[in-house]
Amino acid sequence: MGGRLAGKSPAVIREIVERSKLAAVLRGYEGGDAEVSIDDLTSIADMVESHAALAQRPVRRTSRRYPEALFRIPGDQVDLIESISYMIKESKDSGKEA
Numbered sequence: 001m002g003g004r005l006a007g008k009s010p011a012v013i014r015e016i017v018e019r020s021k022l023a024a025v026l027r028g029y030e031g032g033d034a035e036v037s038i039d040d041l042t043s044i045a046d047m048v049e050s051h052a053a054l055a056q057r058p059v060r061r062t063s064r065r066y067p068e069a070l071f072r073i074p075g076d077q078v079d080l081i082e083s084i085s086y087m088i089k090e091s092k093d094s095g096k097e098a
Contacts, residue, residue: 004045012048019044 005013020040028034 004042012052016041016045016048019048 005016017036020036023040023044024034024036
């Protein structure tokens with residue numbers, strides 16, 4: 001496990017340890033073993049790495065990311081959010097013209 005964490009920031013290592021502790025607490029609450037295991041650390045490290053990779057992917061100025069792609073929003077709320085987004089964009093555009 002130590003080799004996988006080489007070069008990682010202390011904040012990332014702390015995040016992995018904290019999430020692993022939470023996984024062990026949850027498992028203990030459900031009646032299982034409440035000790036942090038190597039499997040906990042390994043699986044959480046994989047998850048943190050995949051989340052970091054997603055956060056660092058480039059965003060192109062031409063790409064359009066809709067709210068439903070980032071969050072799970074009920075279908076009837078998507079129209080409301082798109083309307084609000086449109087009003088914000090229009091208010092910004094009208095401010096540029098003034």
